[in-house]
Amino acid sequence: MSDDLTTTDAAAGAAPAVRIRDLRLTIDGRQILRGLDLTLPKGKVTGLAGESGSGKTMTGMALIGLQPEGAVVEGAIDFGGLNLLALSRREFNRLRGARIAMVFQDPTSSLHPMLSIGRQLTDHLRHHLRMSRREALDRAAELLARVGVPDPRGALRKYPHEFSGGQLQRIAIAGAIACEPELLIADEPTTALDVTVQAGILRLLRELCDELGLTVVLITHDFGVLSSLADEIAVMRRGEIVEQGHRYEVIRNPRHPYTRELIESLPMHELAPAEGPAEGGEG
C-alpha cells in the first residue's frame, strides 16, 4: 500500500527506481535547477508540482536526456545503478524510448502529422526491439487496444488529424509504453484536454502504472490531477524541491509555507473535504 508513505523519505522503504542527487542545470549562466534532490519510488506515480519557471519541465527533460543544447548538467541521476548524467549520447539514445519514455502536453504536436499512426508506433518497436514489420504491427494493434482506441487495426492506417485530442493522447501513451519502459515522464498530459476526457486519461495512466509496474513522473500544475493520480507529490520552487511526501499529507497538511500558499490559492480549495462537486451534497 502506498497510503502509509507519509514522509519525505517515504521512498526509503520501497526500492527507488530513480534517485536524483544535487541536480544542477545551467543554461547561459542562468541556474534553472539548483541542487535538486528527488527520489522516485518504483511502480508509483510521483507528481511534480510548482509554478511555471520552477523547473518542473526541465527536471523531466534531464531525466530523459533532452535538456536544451548548451545546458550544463551536474549532479547525479541514479537509474537502476546507472548514472544517467554519465551516459554518452549514444548510450542515452538506446535508453530513450525503450527504458525511459515520455508523454507531452500537446499530442497534436508530439505526433508527426504526415505519418500514419501505424508507422509511428512501429518505428521504435522495430528500432529498439528489432521486431519485424508484421510483429510490430501486431504489437501496435495490441497497444492501441490496451489504451482504449476503438478499432485498433483501422486506427493504424489513419493519420493524427483524424483523431480527437483525447484519442491522440491515448495513442501517444501507446507509443510511450510500446517498449515496456520502466520510467514514464508525463508532462502536463491532460492540460490541453477537457475535464471529461482528462478523467479517462488519468484512469489509463493509473492502470498502466499498476499493471506494468511503471514508475511515473507526473508533471502538472493541477492539484486536482495530482490529488487523483499521484501517490507522492514533490513541490518545486525556483529549481528546488521544497517538500515531498504522500499526496494526502502534502495536500492536507502542507509543511512548507509555499505549498500552503499554492493550495490555498486554488479555486477548488473550499471543495476539498466535500464529495465530488456534482453530487451537490451541500444543500
Place this chain on the structure above:
Amino acid sequence: MGRELVVDDARVTYSVAGRGQLNAVDGVSFTLEPGTVLGLVGESGCGKSTLARALCGLTPLSGGGIRFGDKPVAPMRLSRREPELLRVQMVFQNPYASLNPRRRIGKQLEDARRIHPGQAPTVGELLDEVELPRSTAAGFPYQFSGGQRQRIAIARAMATGPEVLIGDEPIASLDASLQSKVAQLMRRVALDSGAALLFISHDLAIVRTIADRVLVMSAGKIVESGPTQRVWQQPEHPYTKRLLGAIPAVDGLGRIPLVEPR
C-alpha cells in the same frame, strides 16, 4: 451607465466538406447585463469561441440577432467598425498573437486610448490597474511573460472604455498559478469601470470563482444557465452534472472521477 448585450436566438452554421451543415451555434439567447460577470463554459467544439466571435462581429450569424443597447451587431467588414460597437472589446486566448510585436506597449495603449469616448485613463493608470510597473510602457511584447502579456492585453482593452469585455479563453495559455489571478484581475477591472464581462473558458473551477451567472454550452446550445453557486450546487441538466462530476477534487484521496460515456 452601460448597455446590455442581447443575444436572441443566434445561429452560426458552417458547411463542412462532405458532412453537410454544422450548427456551431444553434439558437442561443441570453442577455449580458451591465456590471455583471457572466461565465460561459463547455467542452472543446461546443461552439463557445464561435459565439464569442459572433458577439463582436467577427463571424456572421446565419440566423437570429445580437444587439448592443439598441444597436445591432453587424459583421465586420474592411471599413471601420461603428463607433458604438467599439464599446464591445475582446481579450483573446493568446497574448503572444494579439499584441503587436513591433510596437512598444505604451504606444499600443495610446492607440487604444484614442478609441475611448470620454476621458481615457492614462497609460500609467492603466498599467497600475493591471498591476504592472509603469516602466512596462517602454518595452516590447517579447520582453514579457505570458501572464504579463495577458495583463497588457487587458489594459489595452480597458483603455478603450469598454462597456462589454469578452474574454475568449483568456487564461488558457497561462500557468495554473497565474490563471486564477488573471481571471480575478479581469473581473475587478471590468466591474470597477462599470463594464460587463463575458468570461469564456473550459476551466470550470476558475469560472466558478469569478462569474455571477453561468451559461453551460453543449453542441451549440445553452443547456443550462443560472446563478453560478446554484449551478454548481444543484446542477439540473445531465450535461452539467457530468461536466462538474469530472473535475478531480483536491482532497488527497487518490480518486479519479468516473465519467459516464455519452
